[in-house]
Amino acid sequence: MPSAANVKIDKQVNQENALAESSQNLTPIRQAITIIEHKIRNLEKRKTKLESYKELQNTGKELNPDQKQAVAKFGEVLNTLDFARDLCKQFLGIASTTEKEAKKLAKKEAALKYQAELARLREILLVQDALNQMGNEAVRDDFLHGKNGAAQLTEADLKLLDDFYPAVTPKHEAGNATTFTNEVQSAAEHLLAAVDGKPKEVFGGTYSQIKEILGKIHESGYFDQAQVRFLQPLEKVCFLDSFLFL
Template sequence: MPSASVKLENQGSQETLDPFHKVMTLVEKKIRNLDKRKNKLEQYRVDLRAGKALNEDQQQAVNNYDNVVANLELVRELSQQFASILTDHNKQMKKQLKREQAEKQQEEISKIKEILKIQEVLQQMGQEEARTDFLAGSNGAVEITAEKLESLDLLYFNFNLSLACGIHGGP
């Protein structure tokens, strides 16, 4: 008879299981114990029908057969419901993880766009025509000193160096 229990992905140590998996493990254990008890009681019933004498404890156990079967059915039903809840929970967690990964990827893309914009601006500042316009303050460019242009050149060099080395954390 197939078991209604959920197979745990992590059969390792109990400490690593989340509380829900611990509950599922407990329920599975209860199902196994009730199954064993039911089978033992069925054997007592067979023995009783065959005319074998049972002691008082065994006779009381046989009288509780219906209760054991009812408990077993109840625990199996609960196990199925718990499994369904766990499946739904896992689906939700996967969706949330996907969402978080997409957001993280979008953040990375935004950072890369900013880096490329800064790199383009600094590269344009290195063009001779742009340098002349900024030094003279002509063609709509703000007038800046040669030292500031050299600082921008140094920034551009360091920016590209950090990108090449992979140590740049963002703009």
């Protein structure tokens, strides 16, 4: 049967372990506050015990030497307790301010990260749009000759885009899901490298060249002009059809 002393020691060890585990999840200043709060609780217990000795002394009961020595330190215990409480209050204020600032900083960093991710996604969509549009022969001819508002590109520029396009367009292969997953991973790496404009060589050129070519395409505003240009004849046809049916 375990002795009372062993039970007390085990209880103390368990409390210390629980305190250590909880402290691991706290900031340094919160750990300090936890230690001070633990000290305050011990001082309050000691104060209560000394008050009971004083009450016994006031009733005329004779205290033993250890109890008398403890009562003599009553004022010291009160001063230490007041100091610990004041220190804990100050630390709590510092912790509260620090945590508020940390939350603001984390919120700001999250917003910046979101904007950065959004910008990268926008760039990827622009890359995919340009590659899809350049499959049109009329569009390719305009860019090759720099007409109708298109930027001037060379045959080498178009070939680099033609070679790049399949690499960023993963395709399903019947009965082989792993191949598609690998192609998606590879396509993502190619797209991000192009968006970042890495100087790494690829398809007879570099990612930075691909980014430069795609930049020329979008900066020309050709596709927006093409939309208007292609819509105008259609609008005229619709108007004539309506007129004929009047």
